[in-house]
Amino acid sequence: MWILVLNSGSSSLKFAVVNPGSGEVRLSGLAERLGSEAASMRMDRGGERQTHALKGGSYAQALDLVLAELGRLGLWGQLRAVGHRVVHGGERFSAPALITPEVLEAIRTCVPLAPLHNPANIAGIKAAIRAFPDLPQVAVFDTAFHQTMPEVAYRYAVPEAWYRQHGVRRYGFHGTSHAFVAAEAAQLLARPLTELKLVTAHLGNGCSVCAVLGGRSVDSSMGLTPLEGLVMGTRSGDVDPGLHDYISRQAGLSLTEVTAALNRESGLLALSGLTNDMRELEEAAARGHAQAQLAIDIFVNRLARSIAAMAVSLGGLDGVVFTGGIGENSASVRAATLTRLRVLGFAVDQEANGRAVRGHPGIITAPDSPPALVINTNEEWMIAREAQGLLNSD
Incomplete structure (x- = not known):
């Protein structure tokens, strides 16, 4: 069927x-x-x-x-x-x-x-x-996988009525992708998923990282909306909440216009002034385009910082998983990110990392390093499995 x-x-x-x-x-x-x-x-x-x-x-x-x-x-x-x-x-x-x-x-x-x-x-x-x-x-x-996050991870420090009456809390997104690649990582590592502390990084036009403890989401970089967290293709990721009021007054924009700009005119596109496509940015940076290189550096810095934060939520780290269009295809982004994570013991195997960009998922770190893996996500298959599982249980 x-x-x-x-x-x-x-x-x-x-x-x-x-x-x-x-x-x-x-x-x-x-x-x-x-x-x-x-x-x-x-x-x-x-x-x-x-x-x-x-x-x-x-x-x-x-x-x-x-x-x-x-x-x-x-x-x-x-x-x-x-x-x-x-x-x-x-x-x-x-x-x-x-x-x-x-x-x-x-x-x-x-x-x-x-x-x-x-x-x-x-x-x-x-x-x-x-x-x-x-x-x-x-x-x-997308949000269902993250409903296992504890209250210390999903609550904002805002008035209680905002949460109770209006649902203002962190929800997380890309749940089907994070769940799929975490399970695949357990198979590649030949360890039970229930024993693993993993950080999964879904990197595409939209980006998020997730702390997966024993197969359950316990923290995520995304929040109330998919705008929070990492730098993305056209989304800003984290900004000072005071920015909305400040730029509204300074630029004469409505709050709706500010939010729209943070969603559609920011991120890699804004930083580079060129494009939201990582492949094009890497090509431009190789030609010496300074803003393209800056966009990549900021993207990588925010990503590495967020992965390290997720390790705190896990109480340790057994591995990092890269997936999504950027995560699966950009060897340079993966290498630069893991280089910034040397504080956690990561060391890139350049040959393995280069092979992974050609569609060969697997471990891309040195033998004495904690494992970092490239896994091709398959959200369509995950959705089909979830639908099948529900119908079977009914």
């Missing part, structure tokens, strides 16, 4: 048909720029790629194309469920949930906590219910 996994963005729809047992992908693709004249869908099937124009296309139209392809491949009758990535589940959801009207309403109540993400997730869910009315729909939450 197969699970259709959907990840709905503000103007995109990523999908994959995944075998939850083996991780095999029968069909995958990405619809981009939905709602615009430039909308299109890319489908990948067994090494074959097709692109379809979707001028002005919506989630529903994109799913119609997926449905037609499923029929052509004879997969329609083999689907067991649709699994949805949902970014924010607040405090209510600590595990996947079968989507009912009540669950959908609960996801809607979290929109103020993730205004860029949850509305798109809801739109994708509604379109999928219309397209696949007879299939169970399962929500898998």
